[in-house]
Amino acid sequence: MSETAAVTATVAILTDGEWHRLHPASPLLKGGIALIAILGVVVANLRERLVAIFFPSFEEGDNPVDYVVNHGYILQALLITAALLVVLIVGFYFSWRMHTFRITEEVVEVRSGILFRTNRKARLDRIQGINIVRPFFARLFGAAKLEINQAGHDANLQLSYLASSAADDLRREILRLASGSRTEASPGAAAPEATGFIDRRVGEFLAPELDPSFVEPDSVVRIHLGRLFGSMVLSGATVFLVIVLVAITVWVSTTGDIYALFFALPSLFGFGSFYVRRFTKALRYTIAGTPDGVRVGYGLLSTSNETIPPGRIHSVQVSQSLLWRPAGWWEVRVNVASHSSAKGAAGQANTTILPVGNFDETMRVLALVLPGFVVPDFRAVGQGDGFVNSPRRAAWLRPFSWRRNGFATGADWLLLRRGAIWRQLVVVPQPRLQSVAIEQGPLLRALRLARIELHTVTVPIHADLGAIEKDAAIAFFGEVADAAVQSARRDTSHRWRSGELPA
Amino acid sequence: MxxxxxxxxxxxxxxxxxxxxxxxxxxxxxxxxxxxxxxxxxxxxxxxxxxxxxxxxxxxxxxxxxxxxRVRAIGYQLREDDLLFKRGIMWQRFVAVPYGRMQLVDINRGPIARALGLSELKFVTAAAAAGVTLPGLPEADADALRDELVALAESRRAGL
The missing domain is CATH 1.20.5 (Single alpha-helices involved in coiled-coils or other helix-helix interfaces)
Known part of the structure; x- marks a missing residue:
């Protein structure tokens, strides 16, 4: 039987609605190794003390092994060691046996715990994203962690760990069930043939982070190494670093006080590790479109990739700092309802979906995260570009950006554009809008202006726009309040493929 | 104007x-x-x-x-599909919350409000920023309004 067929069969078994167990190495990977390591350290450090407690006649400087042999304690020593091992193994075995999961047409459910039982169910149509994390150690064992993200704090459901080869197919199958699609599962992509445990491990380890046969190649964005480097050099952290360096240099040269250097060194090390961490995490970054949503992957040794189904992105922000403008780079961030426990690419929160990209790539990413959205040219500066921009009198409050400080409404989208120095464009899909507000303080009132807020699930993007024409703001408020209700009624993205005909 | x-x-x-x-x-x-x-x-x-x-x-x-x-400036209206709320004289704020977006409705009573038979209704959506609280409702009105809003939210249920 070929590997592909075997994997598909495994997934078919896992999604049959019955209870299944996780990868046998799970307890070890989840903390067993750490436990044993800690025990080892404790025993190594406290050996003398422990020996003194239990064997008062033991002389300092004796070899404990000799002592055991000389006094005929071999049997006891062996028994204690064996008992410890048995307790550990039995504990691990039971925690593995008691940790089961099942996947039905409606829910994913996990039961775990020996003394304290936990049972967690996640409704398939409320899945906000599925993340596959492969920590370095787990990859050695050929295991992967599947994290099913739900909205809310600490509401994620983890299947840790599963066989690495089955994880991708299992995710696709869960998403197919969740999508409401009536088509049958298509067999997974062909995995390279490999025989033997070691060969398979090596094959998986060297395989590309993103299997090219999963997605259309032209929907993939990769970050060039030079650009990644450049984007980090031209970041706010670097500006801060330069200021610190200049301050130290001035301080030392004027006062001759070298001690300042000792205070500066730790912070420099901090900066160094910050850069290295961001760099290595973003090294193999990819973003790609799949039929079941956007897939973002990254990581060199520990890899992680998340699929966010359509309709789970609550707002999108494209931004560019002044330092990035000469290079024409943009950053794309999203608001999602779930909080994945894994950190995102470049050590940022998972919400940064494109750490750095040029204009074309940014447009491609926007097309992926907002399917069907016609992106306006967010580089535009002036009037007459479809946006309702601030009037001239708003220059009192927005001296640089009043010309591009404005909003626009599309068929299913609301767009806010702001900032001349730090350029931003915020896109809110109307079906995801939670509520809308309009505000006016004394200053805005004196200028006959107002502020609008679009509320979506929060952080990191705040979709608000100040200093816009009062009457335009009121009209926008009325229009949006109405549109939010209408589009929410039409929205079917919780079962995003339910409209498809069976193939 | x-x-x-x-x-x-x-x-x-x-x-x-x-x-x-x-x-x-x-x-x-x-x-x-x-x-x-x-x-x-x-x-x-x-x-x-x-x-x-x-x-x-x-x-x-x-x-x-x-x-x-300021108390006179607080107002609300139940429209067909959403709740409209306003407050403030110097700092005016209007919020429109579609019924289908309400995740839960809280009723709070402080000691003074309770002595006067008043309740405060708080509407919670998935967005933390909306912050719609409707203070100073007579207790019976508040309970009735809550039940009405919960029923409306149920009939217009939307996802996130």
Whole structure:
């Protein structure tokens, strides 16, 4: 039987609605190794003390092994060691046996715990994203962690760990069930043939982070190494670093006080590790479109990739700092309802979906995260570009950006554009809008202006726009309040493929 | 032509006039502490701290006199598909929350409000920023409104 067929069969078994167990190495990977390591350290450090407690006649400087042999304690020593091992193994075995999961047409459910039982169910149509994390150690064992993200704090459901080869197919199958699609599962992509445990491990380890046969190649964005480097050099952290360096240099040269250097060194090390961490995490970054949503992957040794189904992105922000403008780079961030426990690419929160990209790539990413959205040219500066921009009198409050400080409404989208120095464009899909507000303080009132807020699930993007024409703001408020209700009624993205005909 | 924010064709429902007392009592406590501090500082001839607390107390007293107007400015309306809420005179704020977006409705009662038979309704959506609280509703009204809103939210249920 070929590997592909075997994997598909495994997934078919896992999604049959019955209870299944996780990868046998799970307890070890989840903390067993750490436990044993800690025990080892404790025993190594406290050996003398422990020996003194239990064997008062033991002389300092004796070899404990000799002592055991000389006094005929071999049997006891062996028994204690064996008992410890048995307790550990039995504990691990039971925690593995008691940790089961099942996947039905409606829910994913996990039961775990020996003394304290936990049972967690996640409704398939409320899945906000599925993340596959492969920590370095787990990859050695050929295991992967599947994290099913739900909205809310600490509401994620983890299947840790599963066989690495089955994880991708299992995710696709869960998403197919969740999508409401009536088509049958298509067999997974062909995995390279490999025989033997070691060969398979090596094959998986060297395989590309993103299997090219999963997605259309032209929907993939990769970050060039030079650009990644450049984007980090031209970041706010670097500006801060330069200021610190200049301050130290001035301080030392004027006062001759070298001690300042000792205070500066730790912070420099901090900066160094910050850069290295961001760099290595973003090294193999990819973003790609799949039929079941956007897939973002990254990581060199520990890899992680998340699929966010359509309709789970609550707002999108494209931004560019002044330092990035000469290079024409943009950053794309999203608001999602779930909080994945894994950190995102470049050590940022998972919400940064494109750490750095040029204009074309940014447009491609926007097309992926907002399917069907016609992106306006967010580089535009002036009037007459479809946006309702601030009037001239708003220059009192927005001296640089009043010309591009404005909003626009599309068929299913609301767009806010702001900032001349730090350029931003915020896109809110109307079906995801939670509520809308309009505000006016004394200053805005004196200028006959107002502020609008679009509320979506929060952080990191705040979709608000100040200093816009009062009457335009009121009209926008009325229009949006109405549109939010209408589009929410039409929205079917919780079962995003339910409209498809069976193939 | 006014510079203020005004929405056309809305008849606002107002909160109970008794809510003025709740605000007054809670505002008075702080004001009285500050006034007392001013008197103490002045009697000790500590003029700098006394003038500082005096300025703050005057601001707070002016604030107290504005409470009735501020309470009158709170309004809400149940439209067909959403709840409209407004508050503020100097800082005006209007919020529209579609019924289908309400995740839960809280009823809170503070000690003073409870003595006057008032409740506060709080609407929670998936967005933390919306912050719609409707204070000063008579208890029976608040319970009825909550039940009505929950029923409306159920009939117009939307995802996230």
């Amino acid at each position: 006014t510079n203020r924010l005004e929405l056309a064709d809305i008849t606002w429902r107002r909160v109970s006039p008794k809510f003025v007392w709740v605000e007054l009592v809670s505002g008075l406590v702080g004001t009285m502490v500050l006034v007392a501090a001013t008197v103490v500082f002045a009697s000790l001839q500590l003029w700098w701290p006394a003038s500082a607390t005096a300025v703050v107390s005057i601001i707070m007293i002016v604030n107290l006199t504005l409470i009735p107007r």
